[in-house]
Amino acid sequence: xxxxxxxxxxxxxxxxxxxxxxxxxxxxxxxxxxxxxxxxxxxxxxxxxxxxxxxxxxxxxxxxxxxxxxxxxxxxxxxxxxxxxxxxxxxxxxxxxxxxxxxxxxxxxxxxxxxxxxxxxxxxxxxxxxxxxxxxxxxxxxxxxxxxxxxxxxxxxxxxxxxxxxxxxxxxxxxxxxxxxxxxxxxxxxxxxxxxxxxxxxxxxxxxxxxxxxxxxxxxxxxxxxxxxxxxxxxxxxxxxxxxxxxxxxxxxxxxxxxxxxxxxxxxxxxxxxxxxxxxxxxxxxxxxxxxxxxxxxxxxxxxxxxxxxxxxxxxxxxxxxxxxxxxxxxxxxxxxxxxxxxxxxxxxxxxxxxxxxxxxxxxxxxxxxxxxxxxxxxxxxxxxxxxxxxxxxxx
Amino acid sequence: xxxxxxxxxxxxxxxxxxxxxxxxxxxxxxxxxxxxxxxxxxxxxxxxxxxxxxxxxxxxxxxxxxxxxxxxxxxxxxxxxxxxxxxxxxxxxxxxxxxxxxxxxxxxxxxxxxxxxxxxxxxxxxxxxxxxxxxxxxxx
Numbered sequence: 001x002x003x004x005x006x007x008x009x010x011x012x013x014x015x016x017x018x019x020x021x022x023x024x025x026x027x028x029x030x031x032x033x034x035x036x037x038x039x040x041x042x043x044x045x046x047x048x049x050x051x052x053x054x055x056x057x058x059x060x061x062x063x064x065x066x067x068x069x070x071x072x073x074x075x076x077x078x079x080x081x082x083x084x085x086x087x088x089x090x091x092x093x094x095x096x097x098x099x100x101x102x103x104x105x106x107x108x109x110x111x112x113x114x115x116x117x118x119x120x121x122x123x124x125x126x127x128x129x130x131x132x133x134x135x136x137x138x139x140x141x142x143x144x145x146x147x148x149x150x151x152x153x154x155x156x157x158x159x160x161x162x163x164x165x166x167x168x169x170x171x172x173x174x175x176x177x178x179x180x181x182x183x184x185x186x187x188x189x190x191x192x193x194x195x196x197x198x199x200x201x202x203x204x205x206x207x208x209x210x211x212x213x214x215x216x217x218x219x220x221x222x223x224x225x226x227x228x229x230x231x232x233x234x235x236x237x238x239x240x241x242x243x244x245x246x247x248x249x250x251x252x253x254x255x256x257x258x259x260x261x262x263x264x265x266x267x268x269x270x271x272x273x274x275x276x277x278x279x280x281x282x283x284x285x286x287x288x289x290x291x292x293x294x295x296x297x298x299x300x301x302x303x304x305x306x307x308x309x310x311x312x313x314x315x316x317x318x319x320x321x322x323x324x325x326x327x328x329x330x331x332x333x334x335x336x337x338x339x340x341x342x343x344x345x346x347x348x349x350x351x352x353x354x355x356x357x358x359x360x361x362x363x364x365x366x367x368x369x370x371x372x373x374x375x376x377x378x379x380x381x382x383x384x385x386x387x388x389x390x391x392x393x394x395x396x
Numbered sequence: 397x398x399x400x401x402x403x404x405x406x407x408x409x410x411x412x413x414x415x416x417x418x419x420x421x422x423x424x425x426x427x428x429x430x431x432x433x434x435x436x437x438x439x440x441x442x443x444x445x446x447x448x449x450x451x452x453x454x455x456x457x458x459x460x461x462x463x464x465x466x467x468x469x470x471x472x473x474x475x476x477x478x479x480x481x482x483x484x485x486x487x488x489x490x491x492x493x494x495x496x497x498x499x500x501x502x503x504x505x506x507x508x509x510x511x512x513x514x515x516x517x518x519x520x521x522x523x524x525x526x527x528x529x530x531x532x533x534x535x536x
Contacts, residue, residue, distance in 0.1 A: 303431050305455035309407060323431045324455035324496075331431065343428035379413045379459070381435040381451040382428050 002315040003361045007202075007293060008151055008179060008352035009319055013245065014204035020248035021206065021241040032238050033227065042240050049247030053211055056254045057196065058187035065212045065220070065230045066243055070178040070199030071102035072223065073212035076234070077174045077195040078106045078145055080220040082115060084172075085142025092140045096120045096128050098337040099147055102197075103176055107145075120146075122337045126155030126285035130162045137169055144173045148180035148196075152321055152334040152350055153285030154294025156184060163192025172218060178202055178210075182253030183291055184261065194218045200242070204354075205249030209242040260355040264292035267353055267362050271295050274366030275349075278373055280386075280395045284335060284348065293353035296321075298340060300395045301383035302347045302376040304331075310372045311349075316365060321348040343382070344394050399456060400490035406460035411467050414449040421514025425505045432458045432499065434506040436466070440514055443474050450506070457489075457496040464488050465503035474514075477507055478526060 004012065024045065030038030032046050050061045057064075067073045078093075085091055095107055097119045107117050118136045120128045133144060144166050149156045159175055166173035174195040180186055181196075182203030188196055195218060200209040214220050226235015253260075272283055272295055280300040299307070304320030311318055321332025323346060330336070331345035340348075351365065377383040385391045399407070416437040426433040432454030439447035448470050450462040465485045469477040482500040486492045492500060508527055515522045 301453065303454050303458075306407070306459060309404075309456045313408065322455070324457075341429075342431075346428070346431040379410070379451050380453040381424065381433050382453040384415075384451060 001361065001364050003357070003364060004317045005351040005353060005357065005361075005365065006317045006319050007354040008154075008291075008350065010201045010207065011204045011354055012356070013201075013206060014249055014252060016252055017205050017245040017249040021245040024241040024244050028240075032240060033229070042238075046238050046240060046243055049243045052247040052251050053213075056181075056250045057213055058189050059213055060216065062231070063188075063213055063216055065214060065233055066238060067210040067212050067234060068208055068239070069210035070100075070176065070197050070202075071210075073197030073199075073210045074100070074102040074174075074176050075106050076212055076220060076223045077197060077214070078103065078110070078143065079223060080214075081143035081145075081172045081174065081195070082110050082113075083221050084219045086115075088142070090140040090142035091115045092118065092138050092142065094118045094120065094133060094136045094141060094144045094146075096122055096146055096337075098122045098126075098150055098152075098334040099145070100151055100176055100178065103145055103147070104333075116140075124339050125289075126150060126153045126338050127289060128157060130158055130165050133162050134165055137165075137171065141169075141171050144171055146173075146175060148175045148177035148186065149184065149291050150285065150334060151179050152332055153296045153338065154179070154291035154352070155285040156180065156289045156291060159193065160191045163194075166194070167192045179291060182250060182257070183293065185257065188213055188215070195220075200246035200249055203249050203253040205246040206242045209239055209246040211246075256355070261292040263355055264353055264357075267357055267359065268292060268295055270359070271351060271353070271362050271365060272297075274362070275369055278370050280393055281373075282344075282395045284338065284340065291352075295351040295353070297349050298335070298344045298395065299347045299349065299373050299377075300344060300393060301380050301386055302373060304346055304348050306376055307347070307349055307372055310375070311368065314368050314372070316368060319350040319352070321350065322346045341394055398493060399460070402464075402488070402490040403457060403460040403492065406463040406489065407456040410450075410459055410463040412449050412463065412470065413451070415451065416447060416449050419449075421510040421512075421517065423506045423508070423510025423513055425509055426454070426458075426502050428453060431455065432502060434458065434462050434502050436462075436506045436510040438510045438514060440474065445469050445472055445474065445477055454499065454502075455496070457492050457499040458502065460489055461485055461492070461499040461503040462506070465500075465507060469507060474511055478511060480504055480507060 032043035181198040196213040201207040284296040304322030305324035335345035419437040420440040421438040424435045437449045452462045482504040485500040
């Protein structure tokens, strides 16, 4: 059986997204900046796509900027707020320790440029609170950037409250909503969001297309200088087919959101219950304030990469926060941020579901994962020491 | 693919997994914090490795390196086992990705550590220079 359970990494494109793209490669291939008919048809199509995103997010079309993806949107949002902050002599930014690297590395760069960054600690349940933000705000704070939902452990942050606080304090609030959009209800007005990043390939759209929402009146600067595309804020000929696919995907995702999340919640709960039956395993992140498709569990005594390779051999595609899968010596910064010790963080498994997953697939995962975990534990010197009482279990 | 066919074979079907109850030497390198620990058990008779087993907590290449290295020393005189290099292990595996080469280093060090343990526990004199501390078994 083949089970794709890594939808937080990327999703399979939907048929409607693919169908929405094709005409803009073969027939209406014109440049939206061109005056002749197929150029103008492309321009109209991009406008309609912009309308779909505006509707999905609860904003106006002029607040939507197409980018090459979530990372570019994050970079542009943070850079813009920093630039205006620096002009006003406000060089303090508030974020969290478990953001995506597109945010963390942009902040690292700003730190070398003289910005002071406060990284809020994340509680063991994978959540930060508006109170923490309130305590961290200073007179020179120019930006708060906190993710909507975490990409590894799926925890959904109290964005509306944090947004309300920032609005009250007149501080720009950006949220990386790459994992949230299309999966849980998001409304930029109701949630008091000034800037929001999203990425189309996380909700069955194409790769290479993102959106930066910027509330009217909030300043943004260019990352990419060029032509007058995106109202002069992002040079470069529009990725018309990609934008069309993204728009079809967001429309479909929002339309089916209620139905999909109901289905996903059932699958997720069954999967969590099934996997936690493995002794010395623990769920990472709050069980309730969590994306409907996210499961992330640590198994004591084993290492994540070998777990993934063995699951792959059984047809299951998943992800891990082990160092070996991150290409560095340290395991997932997210798992460390919620207080998991290194040796436990190495043994994590993330399964991220989509509405295309079936109950049958979930039962297959629930039956195969324990076999692989026991197999690896049987050859693990760490597990032997735990079993023989030479070391204490971290996960009871 | 990240790994060669030989790495995948030794990972999926590791040779010499397990423990030896009557081991003459036991070696262990790595630490759980870094995500890899290798433990090697040796049975030694007449200066020859008559049996070898391993236990590894680690990634695919760590398990494959353990498996390959134990195959390479099984039945060999101790003097030969002491000359086994991480390079030879990596080559026998048809190469490892650059960021995984430390797994082959662990295999070499685990074997040396087990032989040293054998010498120490059997009061056999040896040249300590053979077992230069590489530092890999400590924290990165």
